[in-house]
Every structure is written in structure tokens, then in C-alpha cells.
Amino acid sequence: MSTVYEVADRAGVSTATVSRVIHGSNLVRPDTRERVLAVIEELGYVPDGSAQGLSRRRKDIIGLAALERGTTEVGIEKTSPLFMDELVHAVESVLRGTECSLLLTFGPAGEPFQRRIRSLSGKVDGLLVAEEVMPPGQLRSLARRIPVVAIAGRRDETELDVVAVDNTAGMRALAAHLIEDHGYRRLGFLAGPADSPDARERLEAFRQAVAGHPGCVLAPVLEGDFSEASGAAAARTLLALRPAPEVVACANDQMAIGVLLQFQGSGVAIPGDMAVTGFDDIYASRVVAPQLTTVGQPFRELGHRAAQRLRARIEDRELPQHTEILPTRCAIRASCGCPAPGSR
Amino acid sequence: MSTVYEVADRAGVSTATVSRVIHGSNLVRPDTRERVLAVIEELGYVPDGSAQGLSRRRKDIIGLAALERGTTEVGIEKTSPLFMDELVHAVESVLRGTECSLLLTFGPAGEPFQRRIRSLSGKVDGLLVAEEVMPPGQLRSLARRIPVVAIAGRRDETELDVVAVDNTAGMRALAAHLIEDHGYRRLGFLAGPADSPDARERLEAFRQAVAGHPGCVLAPVLEGDFSEASGAAAARTLLALRPAPEVVACANDQMAIGVLLQFQGSGVAIPGDMAVTGFDDIYASRVVAPQLTTVGQPFRELGHRAAQRLRARIEDRELPQHTEILPTRCAIRASCGCPAPGSR
């Protein structure tokens, strides 16, 4: 593996000049540049990232740490966090235009994963942290060491930047649609894991919306882990329940899809016998039949903002703390009981 | 940001000892270790990855470069490469058990992306390269600089490791099912982009299978770009075609889903009026109605093998070149005309 020294040697210049050529400095004579470039080409030289990082005190790498839910618990390959995938692409697409690269790590909540994130923090200039991968205290201590932006974390954070979506408004709008437009009175809810701030917000918003409409009752409230399998399990519970709710709102799309497919498999018509809704608006939600009514998260925007904020903070660590809440958008489709559009 | 020096100072030891403690060497007295550990904890010290990388001559980072198809061409957010997402998780899950992290980069085929990969090669110990992100010659020159494993690339590679799936067997089995079990005689095919080795193999296998059955005709053969939108576009073409094929086999699931939804939106019953099949077996294919008949790729296995092979080659760069073809598995579901299973 060749180094600046070799390049410098062969080109008959100093390493400083090589460095200048590489970084496109214009304080170098055209013919010198040509010579150096030729040698670089010939040797297939690529600067070593570690050395650059050490010298320039910046690695041009940012990390993304996210929870992987319910992947290895039950079977071997349950379903991956589609939500995260969308986010990853959004973040990556921001970085694409820059020198920066994306270091990815997933893991189940817990002590080992937290340790991994800590050690990973030595390899990056900043960290995007999704959901609640670690307790607030630890997260803050991490944020003191290195720039951190929380995605979809606690909104009440005062020591680090957070970018999140407006779960409350979205869920409230959805509930209003179910109650006011469809006239549902008995509403069930399939909540997400209690350790997810998003999950808690969604449940709370739905609860309040129902409470705000006299005559409406919220029952039952089940809990899943955001996986499709947990949705299917909830559906089986619901199947045995009397009286059954008219609609079951789910805290994310994957669970909603699990509910939907399990119901259909058991001969329950959706939305005829029971309406179902989700949250997130992942790709698959547009693909199931009936198409899922859900609340759209601005993934792209979420990833963009978080990445940009992190880059800004890496530039200037004294930036004032900032919390940004992005709007959500109700996506009314067919699973709530609305007529399916003529063509998709 | 604290360094080994600070830790050494405060603990009243040398940097060498700190390093020993960090790496769990047992040539250090227990009480010394305790003292050092306490300081590390107090300072929140985490070793700098660049410095480590420079000194140890290994960065403990591997890269994954993949094509992002049809993302920004037409609209803003078309559909992301679901196939890749599955792969990413598979690779990441291997690395999770190690010290190694995953550096991710996506991009559209082309010169700029190739440059990005080159510069990225300075930040990693090895590279996983999916599909044909760069011309063979360039790929080989890259592989001379740094360990490279190609995923789903050309099978005829002799200078670098490749891990791929058996497109031919899978597609052949699927074709046999369509022709022999269902008795279809007029078969259409929606091919993938010509620059994808997988796409070419799948088309070729299907073509041969049809040719091997007298009386069967392959028509039409359309070409898409692996995106759902291109599937929908193909469906519109097919709609206007006389005679129409009895079945249209697609080179991947996303296109098949595009075809399926577009047909259904136009009042064509699937599989009643026309059968549709895919390839990959992504999450969404189990979620559409009717469930998609497709050929399953062993994503998990693909990612595992590729990651392990790369790690092995990083350890020993003299390893003999190796090409590994993983088996595919026909997933017969309902979109081909088979009866839907009672429950999903």
C-alpha cells in the first residue's frame, strides 16, 4: 500500500506538495500537479483515512445507531425495522453530497449495545441516535463527549439536539377521522413497546382523542413490540374478544399489517368486519390490500434534518440546543373503511 | 476530549500501561488496573479510532457499496432498494459480534460514485461491493489495493471473491412450474436493467426454460429498472397488447408488485386474468394480495457469507480466490394461479 512518501519520491517533490495536489490547492504549478497526479494514478494511491483523521482531527464519518426490534427473539428471521431502513437511506442521501460517510450499527436495547455505541463513538465525528437506545443520563454523557442528535427520542431533552415527528397531531387527526367521519364508538389500540417515546406519545394522543369524544370507549389496549408477529398475536387476542372493537388502531404499520393479515386469514373482512389503521406509512402499507390507512412520517425530511443538524454541530459545537418537531400527515386509504380509490 | 496521556497522568502510570488495561492484557497488576479503569471511567475516555487505526494498521471498519436504483430519476421519492436493505441487515448482524463496523454507501451507477468508492477505500479494511457498481477492470484494480468481495456480481470473476445466488436454477424451477404445472404457453417477461448480472442471468434462464418446452412462446420481453414504477409502466404496455401473455414473470419483486397493482387498478384480476411472478422474496411480496409467487434469495446467508469471506481475506490476503453460489428457493404462493393457502 503506497503512501504520500512514495508518491512524493517518484514525483520528485515533497509530501507537502502531494498533499496540496490531493486537496486541489492552487498554490502548485500546473506541470508539477500533472506529474504528481500521474504518479498517484500509476500507484493507485488513496490517502489513508486513519492518518488523515488523526492529522486533521476529523474523521469524516458519522455514525447511526438504531434499535433492531424483534429480530432474533422468536424465530431466526423475523422482520427488520423497515422504518429504520427508510431513515438510513434519507441520512445516506444527505451525506452522499459530502465527504462524510455513514457508519451503521443496529442492536437490541441493552447494556452490550450501549457499550458498542460508546466504543463506536471513537470512530466517528458525531452520532445519530434513534429512539431510546440508552438511558437519558448515558445519552447526555455521550453527548458531552461527541456531537449527538437524537432521532425520534424524548422531546424534553435539553442537553442535546433532537429531531422528531409530531405523533400527537397525526394520531389525533387519525382518531378524529375514525370517530367523526366513520362514527366508530368502540376503538381498540395496539400500542408499541413502552420503552419507545414514539409509542408512548401515539398511545397517549389516541387515548386523549377518544376521551374527548363522549360516548366513545377505548378498549382493548394491547401491547406489541412493533413487529408484524406481535400484530398477528394481537389479532388472535382480539378474535376471541366480546364485544370486539369496530376498529383497531396500531402504533406502527408493521403491527397493523400483522393484524390485517391475521384477520383476513381468519376470515374477518377488513374493513368490513373490522377496520385497521397503522402509523409510519412504510412501503408495504401501500401494497397490502386493502391499502392501509395510516399516518405518514416524513422519513426523508427526518433523516435530512438530523444529518444536517449533526453536521452543523460538528462544525460548531457551541450551537444552542435545538428541538425540531416535523409534521406528520394522515394518509387516509381503504383499511379504515373509506372507499378504495378507483385506481391505486 | 481526553487521550491516553491524560489517563496515564492521572493514574500515575505510563501510556503503555493504559493501553494494556484497555486491551485486557494480564501483564498488569490488579490494583494498577483498577486505578486506570477508574480514571478512564471518570474521564469518559474512549480511544480515538483514527489513532488506533494508524497504529495497528487496521481500522476495524468494512465498507458496503451498493447501487441505488431509480431513486431520484422520476419523482422525488420513488422506492428504495429493498433488496439491499435486507442485505445490509444481514451483513451488519455478522459484524455485530465483532469489533468491526459497517460503513455504508449507496449511489447511482456512474463515474462519480466510482470515485466515491475509491476514496472510501481509504477508510476501510475491506469492501463489499454489490452488483455491478463499476466496470470489471476498475473493480479488479480496487481489489488489488484492498480486499474486496463482490456480492451478486459477475460469476466469472477470477481475481476477486464473489458470493452470489443461483439465479438460473431458481428461475428455471419457476418457469417449469408455470409451464408444466399451470400449463401456460404464452409467457411474458419483465427483465431488469441490462447492467445487472443478476438481471441478465434471470432473463437468460427463463428464456432457455421456455425454449426447452416446445409449443411455448416467450413474448413479450420488456425491460424495467427494478423499480415498482417501471413495473407499473410495463403493465400499461401489456394492457394494450394482443395477444396478451397468460403470465408475466418479473426479474424482481418490486417490478412484479408494480405490475400486479397496476393490473388490479385497471380491473385485471390476478391471477384470474393474468398471472404474475417475481424474484427475491422481499418482505412486501408476502404482504400483497394475492401473495406473490417468487424465487427466494437467501439474503441472510448471502450477507453472512460475504462478510465472513471478507473478514477472512482481511486476515489473510493470500487466500485463494473463491466463488460461492448460494441456492435459491422457489416460493410458490398465489399470484401464479395456485390456490391461496387457507390462512396466510
Added chain:
DNA sequence: TTGTATGCGTTATCAC
């Protein structure tokens, strides 16, 4: 316009 010399934070090879 170009070269010299030093520092970046670790690890590892020696001595002690």
C-alpha cells in the same frame, strides 16, 4: 511555488 519539520493519539518493541 515548494520544502522542512512537527504534531496528531495509539500501539508495540524494547529495555528495566
Added chain:
DNA sequence: GTGATAACGCATACAA
């Protein structure tokens, strides 16, 4: 057991 000290490959301040 522990401590100096020399790499590691690059960037840059300062000279020339």
C-alpha cells in the same frame, strides 16, 4: 509488571 520511545501516514505552520 512497567516505562521510554519509535513508528504509523498525513496535514500544516513556517521557511525558503
